[in-house]
Amino acid sequence: MxxxxxxxxxxxxxxxxxxxxxxxxxxxxxxxxxxxxxxxxxxxxxxxxxxxxxxxxxxxxxxxxxxxxxxxxxxxxxxxxxxxxxxxxxxxxxxxxxxxxxxxxxxxxxxxxxxxxxxxxxxHHRFATDMREVKKAYKDGVLGEVYMTKAKALRRSGVPGWGSFTNKALQGGGPLIDIGIHMLDAAMYVLDFPQVKKVTAKMFQKIGTKKSEGTFGTWDPTKYDVEDAVFAFIEFENGGLLQLETSFVLQMKESSVLNVEFFGDEAGATLFPAEIYTDRAGELVTILKKETADEERHAKSxxxxxxxxxxxxxxxADAEQGYQVQRLIEAIYESAEKGESVYL
CATH class of the missing domain: 3.40.50.720 (NAD(P)-binding Rossmann-like Domain)
Structure with a gap:
């Protein structure tokens, strides 16, 4: 035992x-x-x-x-x-x-x-069956060369109304370190953690200090000292690009988006739910499609x-990969705070 x-x-x-x-x-x-x-x-x-x-x-x-x-x-x-x-x-x-x-x-x-x-x-998102399908397609070359990836963890009105999520001293940040980090890990895991060359980011605090209520409860806007949203570009040594978008509050149409898109020269894919597709003579051809995303991710982790x-x-999700993800989070915040690119 x-x-x-x-x-x-x-x-x-x-x-x-x-x-x-x-x-x-x-x-x-x-x-x-x-x-x-x-x-x-x-x-x-x-x-x-x-x-x-x-x-x-x-x-x-x-x-x-x-x-x-x-x-x-x-x-x-x-x-x-x-x-x-x-x-x-x-x-x-x-x-x-x-x-x-x-x-x-x-x-x-x-x-x-x-x-x-x-x-x-x-x-835990990397433990979904959706992840296994897309990672296998990437490894087997179905997507070809993946030169662009878009990771999104966006909420229109999703500031957590409990815990310390709006307290930078306790959390280290807002949506980037809370929900954006999950899709960042998912993207990096599929791509086998490529070597990072440069990180460029911008972050904004425009709404959370004005509002006090959203989908996940209420918060004190006078004690809201984290970012509303972060937008980052991560350039890899192999020439590829990863775009990360994450928010607690953002004036967007959807209530939330949690997904990663991969763009290869042979096919494209999305993670949640898993779907792989390609263009043939102007027609979209589906290679793989799951109707719903696997929701047993926590238990599998x-x-x-x-x-x-x-x-x-x-x-x-081991200690080395955790370090690599943390290093990227730190570089994104550093770039956003300094207003300049950070080279790794």
Missing amino acids: KKVAIIGAGQVAEKVHAAYYKTRTQELELVAVIDPDAGRARDFAEQNGFARSYVDAAEMFETEKPDMVSICTPNRFHFDNVMLALSHGAAVMCEKPPAMTANEAQQMRDLAAKQHLVLAYDF MQAFVDRVLGADVMV
């Missing part, structure tokens, strides 16, 4: 991490939940089948000695908790983003390698982490 603990007793911890761990209790012992709010930690443990609750992570590690830990805290605390878990010999599943900076993500990667431990990130810790040779 592997001992499992969760740090951070919030929504994602309950709906994703605890929900999955409870399906594997023949292999996993749910030993502890840690949260600075003692009452919330206790209630979470009781409601989700964890044996004990703690307010201090260091005490928990010394007492319980878990083998696997989920990190579900606000972004600012990812680094400290991941490093603590790895230093105590625990494999880690960390919510996105990996950290607040690329340097932190690099340190996390290096310690995981030194300790010979699994460090995975919950970039958690399954891959647990299976990997138990010894299976399965794909996870």
